[in-house]
Amino acid sequence: MKITNLNAVVVSLPRTDTLVTSYSQATGATTVVVTLDTDEGLVGIGQTAVAPLSYGETAEGIRANILTHLAPAVIGECPLDIELLVKKMEHVLPDHWSSHAGVEIALWDLKGKALGVPIYQLLGGKVREGVDLMGFVHHGEPAAMAAEATATLDHTPFPVLKMKIGLDPDDDVRRYAAVATAVAGRSVIQVDGNAGYTLDQAVPALARMEACGSLGIVEQPVARWADMAVLARRLNTPLMADEAIYPPPDALEVVRMKAATVALMKITKHGGILNVWKIASIFEAAGFDLSVAIYYDVIAVAAAHLAAAVSCTRWPSPYTYLNDTILAEPYEPEGLLLRVPEKPGLGVELDMDKVERYRVQ
Numbered sequence: 001m002k003i004t005n006l007n008a009v010v011v012s013l014p015r016t017d018t019l020v021t022s023y024s025q026a027t028g029a030t031t032v033v034v035t036l037d038t039d040e041g042l043v044g045i046g047q048t049a050v051a052p053l054s055y056g057e058t059a060e061g062i063r064a065n066i067l068t069h070l071a072p073a074v075i076g077e078c079p080l081d082i083e084l085l086v087k088k089m090e091h092v093l094p095d096h097w098s099s100h101a102g103v104e105i106a107l108w109d110l111k112g113k114a115l116g117v118p119i120y121q122l123l124g125g126k127v128r129e130g131v132d133l134m135g136f137v138h139h140g141e142p143a144a145m146a147a148e149a150t151a152t153l154d155h156t157p158f159p160v161l162k163m164k165i166g167l168d169p170d171d172d173v174r175r176y177a178a179v180a181t182a183v184a185g186r187s188v189i190q191v192d193g194n195a196g197y198t199l200d201q202a203v204p205a206l207a208r209m210e211a212c213g214s215l216g217i218v219e220q221p222v223a224r225w226a227d228m229a230v231l232a233r234r235l236n237t238p239l240m241a242d243e244a245i246y247p248p249p250d251a252l253e254v255v256r257m258k259a260a261t262v263a264l265m266k267i268t269k270h271g272g273i274l275n276v277w278k279i280a281s282i283f284e285a286a287g288f289d290l291s292v293a294i295y296y297d298v299i300a301v302a303a304a305h306l307a308a309a310v311s312c313t314r315w316p317s318p319y320t321y322l323n324d325t326i327l328a329e330p331y332e333p334e335g336l337l338l339r340v341p342e343k344p345g346l347g348v349e350l351d352m353d354k355v356e357r358y359r360v361q
Helices: 059-074 082-092 097-115 142-155 169-183 199-212 225-234 248-257 273-286 297-309 352-357
Strands: 003-020 025-038 043-049 130-136 160-164 188-192 215-219 239-241 262-265 289-292 337-339
Touching: 003 059, 003 097, 025 059, 025 097, 025 297, 043 097, 043 297, 059 082, 059 097, 082 097, 082 273, 097 273, 097 297, 130 142, 130 297, 142 160, 142 169, 160 169, 160 215, 169 188, 169 199, 199 215, 199 225, 225 239, 225 248, 248 273, 262 273, 273 289, 273 297, 289 297, 297 337
Parallel strands: 130 160, 160 188, 188 215, 215 239, 239 262, 262 289
Antiparallel strands: 003 025, 025 043, 130 337
């Protein structure tokens, strides 16, 4: 079997709520959707998230990179040789992980379809049923966030609620205190700084949050590995690495420096499933844990396959709700679980009418 054609389109779907981070505010979810055609009639689908302020690649850049540089590297090749093709993509376009990821996920989809098995079987088989879920508290006034946290737990007993920090430290502490009071004894809180603090801001702000109680984990409050390591020594709460890890060698540095004991895997920023699998091997060997970011649509399905197969994926992740989907059938949580599909490959297909409807480029 050979790859005969590659197509990439930019799509943008509206979010159900505005996402506020230290980077920006987002009302939509822009991604690049990839399809790979083969001479045997099988079609592989992939998708990569677009986050230029954090990952450094724009939607237009990703699409151009895929069509100009990556397509010639994979067309004419056998899609089953994923390691070989990943090396070819890294050679012709180094360090452009978001561009790689959309093509790489489509390769896994093709391989699973060709062999008649779900992707998780290609990764060693199932150790759990999918992604364990946490809840999410949207950024707002403290009282509104506390009310949302209470209502969320009344609806679904999430073991963890996630909220954003990394903006103004004093305001962050006030918001955290309100949510911590609201959820005390019912859930722990994951605070996500998106590398928005300096070390001098992070130390006192996070100490005040610890004093409020209910702090379960601190996700990437500062940017540098060295600063994460300082915080890991100063705090009683575990640290989670996000922006600190892109390719697998970054994970080695995080482990070596004791900068975090948990890492959030975002398939896009690591270049695809294979690199996440390699990072998982590093963290598993170190006795550390992973969480796999879900995102939406094809990316969410890929996340479920990884979580199902990677034994150290022990920390939950929040589901991202959009106002629509580009999948032929909706793919949504079942209570506290996002269940992995059982059909070959990813186990889902695109609704090409929806792809065209939400197409930007």
